[in-house]
Amino acid sequence: MTAPTPQIGSVVRVLLRRTIDAYRDSPQAVGWLQHNLNRFDEPLRVAIAGKVKAGKSTLLNALVGEEIAPTDAGECTRIVTWYLDAQVPKVTMFPRSSAPRQLTISRNNGALAFDLQGTPVEQVDKLEVQWPSQSLRTTTLIDTPGIASLSKDTSGRAGAFLAPEDSPSQADAVIYLMRHLHATDVRFLESFFDQGVARATPINTIAVLSRADEIGVGRLDALSSARRIARRYRADEKIRGLCQTVVAVAGLLAQTGRTMRQHEFTALSALAELPRADLDAMLLSVDRFSRTDLATPDSDTRARLMERFGLFGVRLSTTLIRAGMTDPNAIAAELVSRSGLDELRSVLNTQFTERRDLLKARSALLAIDLVLTREPRPASAPLAAEVERILSGAHEFSELRLLSTIRSGAVKLPVEALTEAERLLGGDGGSASARLGLEPTAGPEELWAAALDAVARWQRRAESPMSGRVVSDVARLVVRSCEGVLAGLRR
Structure with missing residues (x-):
């Protein structure tokens, strides 16, 4: 339905202005309400959440099409990080007890790296990455620390941002990543379930069966198996009541497909020329692939290929090259196509982008409800x-x-x-x-x-x-x- 969403946005904007007028004598309330009024004119805020090593930063990079989110287990992955569209790249750190500071941007093997300038992670409220990106113009992406982390501070940061006890979340919607469905995942989805307003509506959550290529130990049919599991989850009444849908995505494959480099294609072509039995033996494990005695590509290059493609990505890429696909752009497009990223982007468009004003209206009603209650x-x-x-x-x-x-x-x-x-x-x-x-x-x-x-x-x-x-x-x-x-x- 095309008309109601803008209409409800207009209705809630009017209510926000009325509430601001009623609370003119409360600077705190007015600031909070004005902030939520301004949010109607901002891109939709979508948080990416999940347990440690679920592939959150990798999926964010795949959605943006650039390696702007650190994917290692460094200190920055323990901080809530906002990614916004801007004309000029800039990274700003927001310490909890001092003024914001701009950080130096550097590259590490093609990916962005941030230097916190000696500031302990515990003293940083958030990072804000401004980056010129078509993908970020309509959606601000928020990378969150892993929930159920061994570090109570890290896990607490994720919970405090995504499901705060005393106020609505700053995110309009959430993409929740899970490798398999565990009790921890269900508990989190329940905690992010609509709070206080529009109860019993899983409008703001999509679940992603991430690292789908690892199901089936990297076999070429791994993604088919992952999609069958995702369909089974979608049919589960408990899950259907907590999120809009479940999509299977191989985040690493998607990220690499969108950022593939010529020298990687050259190395993959060299591997494709090996006897099939030799390459299959190398691809039995990550360790075997990296340590096999081979001059071209050398062990360092193969280790980097494994980091970027994974077992499944290397196996799929070399299979495509053997089948006669010699254009690196065509290989990259095929990796993205098979990763499930296109399906996820389609779901994000239908479930989030088309409901932009409704999601923002929901966030605004939560904000009004908080002021009226407090x-x-x-x-x-x-x-x-x-x-x-x-x-x-x-x-x-x-x-x-x-x-x-x-x-x-x-x-x-x-x-x-x-x-x-x-x-x-x-x-x-x-x-x-x-x-x-x-x-x-x-x-x-x-x-x-x-x-x-x-x-x-x-x-x-x-x-x-x-x-x-x-x-x-x-x-x-x-x-x-x-x-x-x-x-x-x-x-």
Whole structure:
């Protein structure tokens, strides 16, 4: 549905301004509210979270298309780091007890490296990396420390940023990386679940089965296995109730594909010329690949290839070269295509970018709710009532609540009907074509006919004497979503 998201953004902006007027005598409240009002004009804030070694920084680099996030286990990976688009590269450190300081930028094997100038990690609040990037113009990415880390300070930093106890998170949405689904992952997803406002809606979370190429010990069918596991997780009612979807991505393969260099292609070509049995034997393990006695490429080059490509990436690249692919750009594109990055970017677009104003409205309502709770006063009663009115009356939030209810298994309908209801409610994206299950290139007449057909079908279900109250309520809300599609097409 194309119209409601901007509308709810406008409604919440007005409410923010009203709340600012009501709290003019409280500088702290006004500053907080004004900050959230300004956020409507900023790129969407998406945090990347997960346990240590889940591949967060690697995935961030893949999304940006440059190695701007340190991926080693250095001190910078223990600090919340913001990546924003800017005209000129700049890295700023924000100490907790002193003024911000600009850091020197250097490169280490092609990747950015930051020098904290002797400042202990424990005394740094955050790092801010400004970098010219098309990918960062619509989305600010936030790299967070690993949760469930052996270091309580590191793990505490991640929790304090992503799910603070006394205020809403600074992120509008989160990409949560997991290598396998563990109890720790479920607990984190539950902690980041909508707090205080728009409860029971997993709108702001996407789960990623990361390092997917390592499933199956780097075999060429590893990504197929990972995608099957991701589909199984997507079908789990518990997971469906905590995140929008689960996507399998080989982050290292994606990062390397987007940043591949000519000398790496040359080294891979030399490996592809080896007898197949010899290369297969080398690729039995990382240690064997690096230590095998071979003049070209030498051991140092092979060690670096393993860091950049991994076993799966080397095996896939050499297989492609043997199959006749001799253009390094074509190899790089194939690595990205097979990594699952394109699927993730598509999901980010449909679930986050298309819902930009709705996500920001949710963050703003959380901010207003916090002020009204912390500083109650008689003048705030109408504001609290307006927050409740928006939450209960805004169709966008009603859609999200119903999506969550359907995914929890609480609605009893035929599988085909449930699948269509999810899609019409925006579960696969907010555009008219996504809701109607049509190609993005579908014309207005095709969209109009499909929307009319959906309205009629779900109206019959709502009015059927065979439908119970729950099913009738679900059908009426789906009809309203379809009518919203028609209204958008009419405009």
